[in-house]
Amino acid sequence: MPGSCVLLAHLAQPTQVLFLLCVGAEGVLWxxxxxxxxxxxxxxxxxxxxxxRAVPVAPGQAGATEGSWQAGTCTSTxxxxxxxxxxxxxxxxxxxxxxxxxxxxxxxxxxMLLAEGVSGPExxxxxxxxxxxxxxxxxxxxxxxxxxxxxxxxxxxxQIYHTELEKYEQACNEFTTHVMNLLRxxxxxxxxxxxxxxxMVGIIHRKFSxxxxxxxxxxxxxxxxxxxxxxxxxxxxxxxxxxATEILNEYFYSHLSNPxxxxxxxxxLAKKCSITVSQVSNWFGNKxxxxxxxxxxxxxxxxxxxxxxxxxxxxxxxxxxxxxxxxSPTTPNSGSSGxxxxxxxxxxxxxxxxxxxxxxxxSQVGANVQSQVDTLRHVINQTGGYNDxxxxxxxxxxxxxxxxxxxxDATTPSSVTSPTEGPGSVHSDTSN
DNA sequence: CTCAATGATTTCCC
DNA sequence: GGGAAATCATTGAG
Numbered sequence: 062m063p064g065s066c067v068l069l070a071h072l073a074q075p076t077q078v079l080f081l082l083c084v085g086a087e088g089v090l091w092x093x094x095x096x097x098x099x100x101x102x103x104x105x106x107x108x109x110x111x112x113x114r115a116v117p118v119a120p121g122q123a124g125a126t127e128g129s130w131q132a133g134t135c136t137s138t139x140x141x142x143x144x145x146x147x148x149x150x151x152x153x154x155x156x157x158x159x160x161x162x163x164x165x166x167x168x169x170x171x172x173m174l175l176a177e178g179v180s181g182p183e184x185x186x187x188x189x190x191x192x193x194x195x196x197x198x199x200x201x202x203x204x205x206x207x208x209x210x211x212x213x214x215x216x217x218x219x220q221i222y223h224t225e226l227e228k229y230e231q232a233c234n235e236f237t238t239h240v241m242n243l244l245r246x247x248x249x250x251x252x253x254x255x256x257x258x259x260x261m262v263g264i265i266h267r268k269f270s271x272x273x274x275x276x277x278x279x280x281x282x283x284x285x286x287x288x289x290x291x292x293x294x295x296x297x298x299x300x301x302x303x304x305a306t307e308i309l310n311e312y313f314y315s316h317l318s319n320p321x322x323x324x325x326x327x328x329x330l331a332k333k334c335s336i337t338v339s340q341v342s343n344w345f346g347n348k349x350x351x352x353x354x355x356x357x358x359x360x361x362x363x364x365x366x367x368x369x370x371x372x373x374x375x376x377x378x379x380x381x382x383x384x385x386x387x388x389s390p391t392t393p394n395s396g397s398s399g400x401x402x403x404x405x406x407x408x409x410x411x412x413x414x415x416x417x418x419x420x421x422x423x424s425q426v427g428a429n430v431q432s433q434v435d436t437l438r439h440v441i442n443q444t445g446g447y448n449d450x451x452x453x454x455x456x457x458x459x460x461x462x463x464x465x466x467x468x469x470d471a472t473t474p475s476s477v478t479s480p481t482e483g484p485g486s487v488h489s490d491t492s493n
Numbered sequence: 494c495t496c497a498a499t500g501a502t503t504t505c506c507c
Numbered sequence: 508g509g510g511a512a513a514t515c516a517t518t519g520a521g
Contacts, residue, residue: 298500298517321510342509343501350512351499 167270170277179219179280215284222280229276233269237262301344305334309344313352314366320349 174180240261244253301309312330313320322330327341334341352359 300499300518340500344499346510346512347500349510353511 167274170281173281174277178215179222179284218280218283225276229269229273233266237265240265301334301336305336308333310366311370313348314363315370320345
């Protein structure tokens, strides 16, 4: 059994390895912790378990730092104990951790782990995952697949962190017991004061604290890497689901005269499509530009969605009319196609116009139809039978509809009043 | 592998 | 800040 000194060190191995180094009558000795730590590594580094003689590392030797020791028989740099030394006789501490005041770095790490949901109480879903997902998605609801993916990985990190933490605590206790036993044996040959024991225990705990800090540090790094990967993954393009594309297309083609969804509409669409608001904005931006550039190419698609919308609208109108016992005799839709009752029928009309060429030219008529629709809606509302289904008016009703047509004009009201630009004048950038 | 489609990003403009 | 336009980068069909 070595002398009375204790040196607790950890080496920067994949798994933290704990050593006990003693300085005594027999010189400097190392002891590889045999419990849950170190045994494997000790063997791997050619140290074996138990006690062995340590020799100072020669200055300049690879891996050497001031005060480094290595196993007497091991020349591998892996065997260098870059650790602080606690003198046996006076229990003087050189290089011991100075951790009396709360370490600001430790506090930062703790805060981060808490914020990331790694430490602290377990929450179903984890605020960190939600926060990261929200941040990554531009502040809105995110793709649930990525969300759960991120959450699963974070949970994994969390589990590893807690397992390791538990191991460290257990090892700390074991080690403390071990040292206490050493001291108890020492007390047979020399007087050991309670203060000395207390101090020794304090040293051990501080050492373990610094090891814990490393664990926290690497956990933080893992979370950061995960987050960056998560964000990077988001940058990758992923096609929207067929359903989402359909919903977006339906909106687009039923608002062809003014395909600029309001913020509310965007949010609603985002929700329906399980994508973010910015993705909705991107989609509409891309769609507008691509539609404008090649209207012909999108004609079939436009007709498809127009027909689809018409059918839906017809059904809705039929239902509304049927439900409306006091149907107004002035209702203009009775007996006619019925599709114009759609709040968006103005756009649909334009769609039909576009079959023959430029879709923008039809908006004059489209606007007229729109006004009819508004009248109709007003009438129906007054009779009390029409306020949902077709509703969408808060969400889907096109605003900024203008008589001249053209998307540009819709967003630049100043030019709407321009009498020089007739219905036939197509904005230059609509031509390809 | 090629290439069209398409979601995302960048740049410019108002 | 929102939109247009150009461009980048990935996806998926052939």
